Amino acid sequence: MRRFLFLVFVLLMPAMVWAEERFPLPDFTGGHVIPDETKLLPVPRAEMWGYRGWVDIAALAVALSLSAWLVLKKRSRRGVFLLMIASLIYFGFWRKGCVCPIGSIQNVAYAIGGGGHCGYVLSWVVAAYFVLPLAFTLFFGRVFCSGVCPLGAIQDAVIWKPIQLPRWVDEGVGLFAYAYLGVAVLLAAKGSRFAICQFDPFVGFFRMSGPVHMIFLGSVILAMGMFVGRIYCRFICPYSVLMRLLTPFAWWRVTITPPEKACVNCRLCEQSCPFGAIRLPTQGEGGRARIERRDRVWWLVSVLLVVALSLLLAWLGYGLGPQMARLDPTVRLASVVQLAESVSPEKRTEQQQQIALMDEYVKVFRESGQPVAELYAQAAAIQKRFASGTAWFGVWMGLVISLKLLGTTIRRKRVDYTVASASCLSCARCYKLCVVEEPLPGGTAIREVRT
Amino acid sequence: MSQPDKTKTSSPPPSRREFLSVTVRGVGLVALGGVLGTLMAQPARGETAWQIDTTKCAQCGKCATECVLPISAVKCTHVFHLCGYCNWCTGYFVVEGHTQKNTGAENQVCPTSALIRTFIEDMYYEYTVKPDLCIGCGKCVAGCHKYGNGSLVLQIDQSRCVRCNSCSIAVKCPAQAISRRPIEDAYLLPTKTRA
Ligand code: SF4
Ligand code: SF4
Ligand code: SF4
Ligand code: SF4
Ligand code: SF4
Numbered sequence: 001m002r003r004f005l006f007l008v009f010v011l012l013m014p015a016m017v018w019a020e021e022r023f024p025l026p027d028f029t030g031g032h033v034i035p036d037e038t039k040l041l042p043v044p045r046a047e048m049w050g051y052r053g054w055v056d057i058a059a060l061a062v063a064l065s066l067s068a069w070l071v072l073k074k075r076s077r078r079g080v081f082l083l084m085i086a087s088l089i090y091f092g093f094w095r096k097g098c099v100c101p102i103g104s105i106q107n108v109a110y111a112i113g114g115g116g117h118c119g120y121v122l123s124w125v126v127a128a129y130f131v132l133p134l135a136f137t138l139f140f141g142r143v144f145c146s147g148v149c150p151l152g153a154i155q156d157a158v159i160w161k162p163i164q165l166p167r168w169v170d171e172g173v174g175l176f177a178y179a180y181l182g183v184a185v186l187l188a189a190k191g192s193r194f195a196i197c198q199f200d201p202f203v204g205f206f207r208m209s210g211p212v213h214m215i216f217l218g219s220v221i222l223a224m225g226m227f228v229g230r231i232y233c234r235f236i237c238p239y240s241v242l243m244r245l246l247t248p249f250a251w252w253r254v255t256i257t258p259p260e261k262a263c264v265n266c267r268l269c270e271q272s273c274p275f276g277a278i279r280l281p282t283q284g285e286g287g288r289a290r291i292e293r294r295d296r297v298w299w300l301v302s303v304l305l306v307v308a309l310s311l312l313l314a315w316l317g318y319g320l321g322p323q324m325a326r327l328d329p330t331v332r333l334a335s336v337v338q339l340a341e342s343v344s345p346e347k348r349t350e351q352q353q354q355i356a357l358m359d360e361y362v363k364v365f366r367e368s369g370q371p372v373a374e375l376y377a378q379a380a381a382i383q384k385r386f387a388s389g390t391a392w393f394g395v396w397m398g399l400v401i402s403l404k405l406l407g408t409t410i411r412r413k414r415v416d417y418t419v420a421s422a423s424c425l426s427c428a429r430c431y432k433l434c435v436v437e438e439p440l441p442g443g444t445a446i447r448e449v450r451t
Numbered sequence: 452m453s454q455p456d457k458t459k460t461s462s463p464p465p466s467r468r469e470f471l472s473v474t475v476r477g478v479g480l481v482a483l484g485g486v487l488g489t490l491m492a493q494p495a496r497g498e499t500a501w502q503i504d505t506t507k508c509a510q511c512g513k514c515a516t517e518c519v520l521p522i523s524a525v526k527c528t529h530v531f532h533l534c535g536y537c538n539w540c541t542g543y544f545v546v547e548g549h550t551q552k553n554t555g556a557e558n559q560v561c562p563t564s565a566l567i568r569t570f571i572e573d574m575y576y577e578y579t580v581k582p583d584l585c586i587g588c589g590k591c592v593a594g595c596h597k598y599g600n601g602s603l604v605l606q607i608d609q610s611r612c613v614r615c616n617s618c619s620i621a622v623k624c625p626a627q628a629i630s631r632r633p634i635e636d637a638y639l640l641p642t643k644t645r646a
Contacts, residue, residue, distance in 0.1 A: 016514060021533065021535055022598075022599060022600055023535025023536075023599065023600055024535060025532065025533075025534065025535065025536070026535070026536050026573075026575050027571060028571065028575070029572065029573075030571070031526030032571045032572065032577075033574075034532060035461075035531050035577075036531075037528065037529060037530045037531050037532065037640060038638075038640065040528075041528070041606075041609075041638050042582070042608050042609055042610035042611070043609060043610060044500060044609040044610065044612075044614075044634055044637060045609070045610050052500060096613045096638075098613065098614060098615050098616045099616045100616075103617075104616075106616070106617075107616070108542050110579075119589040120499075120631060121497075121499060122507075123498045123499065125498065127487055128487075130486070131486060133485055134483055135479075135480065135483055136477075138476050138479050138480060139476075162522070189612070191623055194616060194619065197615065197616045197617035198617055198619075198622060198646045203519075203615075207519055207520070208521075209519060209520060209521040210519045210619075211517075211519065244636075246479060247470040247568060248475075249475040249476050249479065250472075250473065250476075251472075251476065276569070297527070329627070330627065331621060332627065333627070360625070362625075362627040363628055364509045364511040364625035365509075365625050365626060367509035367511075367626075368507045368508065368509040368625075368626035368627075368628065369506075369509075370507065370626070370627075392605040433498075440552065
C-alpha cells in the first residue's frame, strides 16, 4: 500500500511542477530546531586566503632578493639550488601552484580587457605576483627563474644529460612562447578562458592530482627535460617573454667570469649551459658577415619589413577572428546548440560522432533554463570583439617575427665568452666551470687548456 | 659588480646603451607602478572564490569529474529552510526501478550513501549530507529539483577548494554556472524554491 501511494505521488508530481513550494516546511510540534544552513557552510581554508596572501607576497619578495644575492653576489650554484628546492616545496607543493606570476598575466589581461564588465577586479596579491618578478628582472635579470619559480624548479631538478641545441632551433621553437603569450592574453582579455592555467603542465604534480591532459603533458616535458633542459621555460613559458623583453635593460647581469675579472677564453664553460645561453667569441669564426654599422638601406628595408609583416599578419588575424572565437566556451556552446537545433538527429551522418558527443552539452544547457536567444546574442557579441583582438595578435606576431629576423642580420663583435641575458635563467652552473673563478690546482692548467 | 656588459660590447657605444637602459628601467618601473596604482584606485580588490550559481546548474555530473582534486571540492549542501522534510524524498530514494521501500543502498539515489535520513516526528525526516562521503555527483540534487523543493544544491566547498586560478569545472560546465565571487561572500544558496 505504501508503495502504491508512493507511485501515485510520483505520477502526480509533474502536475505540481509549477507550484511555488511543492512541500511546505512543516510545523514541528516536537520542538525540532531547523538547522541554519548558512552557519554550516565551510569557511575557506586559512592557508588559502586572507593574511596568507601577504605572507606569500613577502615570501616571494624575500625569495627574489635571496636569489639575486646568491646569483650575482655570492655566485653560488649550491645556494641557488637550495633556494630553488625550497621554493619548489613552498610555492609548488605547499601552496599548490596557484596563483603564480605566469598565470597572473591572464588575471591582469582580464582585469584590463573586459573583466571589469563582469565585475572582476584584480586582487592585490595577484597584482603583486605579476609585478614583483618583472621589477626584479629590470635590476637583476631573470633571478625569478633560477631560484623562485616552482615550474622552473621542477624542470631544473630533473636535468640529467642536457644536449646543446643548435641556435636556430632554440630561437625558432622559442617563437612559440610569443604566440602562446599572445593567444593567452587575447583569450583572457576577452574573458574566455585562462589557457595558461588550463595547460599548466606541472600544477598537477604540485596538487598530486589533476586532469589527464595536464599530467600527460607534464610527464612528457619532464621526461624530455632530462636531455633538453627546461623545455617549458625556453619554448613555452609566456612570462619568459615579458622577462626577455626587460633583460636588455637590467642593471646587473650574470657574467661567466666574476665581473671584475677578464675571460681567458679557456673554452671550459662552452658546454656548461643546459639552456644554450652562452655566446662564443666571434673572433674565431672568420669569414662570417658582420654588420657593425647599419646604413640607410638597412634601416629602410627593416622598417618596411616590420610594417609589411605586421600589416599582413594583422589582416590574416582579422580574417581568422571567427575561428579563434571558437576557443571561447560560450561561442562554442552556441555553435553546438545551433547545430543541434538545425540538424535533426536522423539527418546526422558525417558529424554524427561529434554531435552525439555535444548533445549532452545541449541537453544540460536546455535544462539550465537559460534562453537560447540570449546565448546566441552573447556569442555574437564575443565573436565581434574577437575580430579586433586577433588583428592585434597579428600585429604582435608580425613585430616579433620581423624583429627576430632583423636580429639575425646584426652580429656584435664578442671577444669573450658571454651570456645572452635574455635566455639566461641565472642558474649559476657556468660559474663552477670558469677557471678564472676557481683556478685549477698548479696554476699551469689555464695555459694548457687554451692551446 | 656594475654593468659588466659595457666593456664587452664594442658597438653601439656604451654610453648611449647605458643611457637607454637607465631610461627604460625608469619607464618600466613607472609603468609597473602604474599598474599597481590603477589597481589601488579600484573600489574593491579582495580575493575571489569560485562558486556555482544554483539557479543555472543542471546537475550534469561534471562537477564530480572535472575538479582537479581527486575527490571533487563540490559538495551537496542542504538548505534546510527550503526542505519539506518529506518522507519519500526523491533526492534520497530512487524513483524508478526500486523493489522495496527501505533505506537499503540499492534504493538510495546517492552512490556513496552520503545523504543521511533522520526521523524527526510524524512523517517528517531530516536529510543531512556527509561532506566526507559526498562526491558532488549531483544525483540527489537532480532528484530534489525535479520532484521536490530544490533544497539540495551543489556548492563548491571552500574548505576543500584550492582556488585554482582557472577552475577546471567552470570551463567545462555546459550551463556556465560557475563564476568568481568575493571570497567573503563565497556561497550562493537559493533563498526561494524554484518556481
Ligand atoms: S594554474 Fe599554473 S599557470 Fe595558472 S596560476 Fe596556477 S600555477 Fe600558475
Ligand atoms: S621561464 Fe621557467 S622559471 Fe622562468 S617563469 Fe617561466 S616557467 Fe618559471
Ligand atoms: S558542471 Fe555546471 S551544470 Fe554540471 S553539475 Fe556542475 S555546476 Fe551543475
Ligand atoms: S547523490 Fe551525489 S551529490 Fe548527492 S550527496 Fe550523494 S554524492 Fe553528494
Ligand atoms: S577551483 Fe579547482 S579545486 Fe576548486 S572546484 Fe574548481 S577545479 Fe575544484
